[in-house]
Amino acid sequence: QQTLYFSRHGESEFNVIGRIGGNAELSPRGRAYSQALARHVHALNLPGLQVWTSTLKRTGATSALIQAPQQHLHELDEIWSGECECLSYEELQDRFPKELALRDREKLKYRYPQGESYLDVMNRLVPVLTQLECETNVLTISHQAVLRCVLGYFLDTPHEEIPYVHVPLHTIIKLTLQGYNYNMETVKMPV
Numbered sequence: 001q002q003t004l005y006f007s008r009h010g011e012s013e014f015n016v017i018g019r020i021g022g023n024a025e026l027s028p029r030g031r032a033y034s035q036a037l038a039r040h041v042h043a044l045n046l047p048g049l050q051v052w053t054s055t056l057k058r059t060g061a062t063s064a065l066i067q068a069p070q071q072h073l074h075e076l077d078e079i080w081s082g083e084c085e086c087l088s089y090e091e092l093q094d095r096f097p098k099e100l101a102l103r104d105r106e107k108l109k110y111r112y113p114q115g116e117s118y119l120d121v122m123n124r125l126v127p128v129l130t131q132l133e134c135e136t137n138v139l140t141i142s143h144q145a146v147l148r149c150v151l152g153y154f155l156d157t158p159h160e161e162i163p164y165v166h167v168p169l170h171t172i173i174k175l176t177l178q179g180y181n182y183n184m185e186t187v188k189m190p191v
């Protein structure tokens with residue numbers, strides 16, 4: 001039976017202060033999650049476990065303690081917000097009010113200036129998604145927007161809803177193939 005595991009990185013210093021994008025380190029709580037995650041995953045004893053992460057520091061630090069082969073893939077990097085990288089949502093509202101209004105209206109198609117849209121992310125994920133479909137016991141550690149697209153793909157979420165899928169921090173998501181559909185279970189780590 002095919003099982004795939006997913007998690008966002010542990011809380012980053014940017015999550016704490018509400019800034020988007022960037023390449024921040026984990027916060028102390030995020031580091032606690034990386035320990036809890038490794039302990040949880042080791043206890044599962046998954047045959048042939050592999051870990052796939054993005055190339056950003058926060059996912060690499062989240063997976064660092066897991067004993068398994070690791071791949072760091074650019075396709076799993078967070079949505080690139082171009083000129084809006086590293087801003088808080090308040091700064092976005094001040095500096096790019098029109099952009100934010102456009103994004104609110106059509107979040108799926110909205111492309112940040114010099115950056116990406118959710119549709120762009122979905123397109124760049126295709127090779128990884130096709131590969132993942134042929135694997136079992138892969139733990140993918142990535143980011144909020146990317147995991148919305150990944151889960152939306154496996155769970156057949158209507159595209160317009162994908163940018164709003166709830167993917168909380170510090171939660172391990174398990175997908176199990178049952179017939180033609182994936183069943184989802186989540187485990188929240190107490191950190």
Ligand code: F6P
Nearest residue numbers: 019020021078079081143144145
């Ligand atoms: O805030 C964390 C984060 O991963 C940002 O880096 C990213 O831009 C954002 O979430 C994506 O969520 P939304 O599309 O809802 O802004």
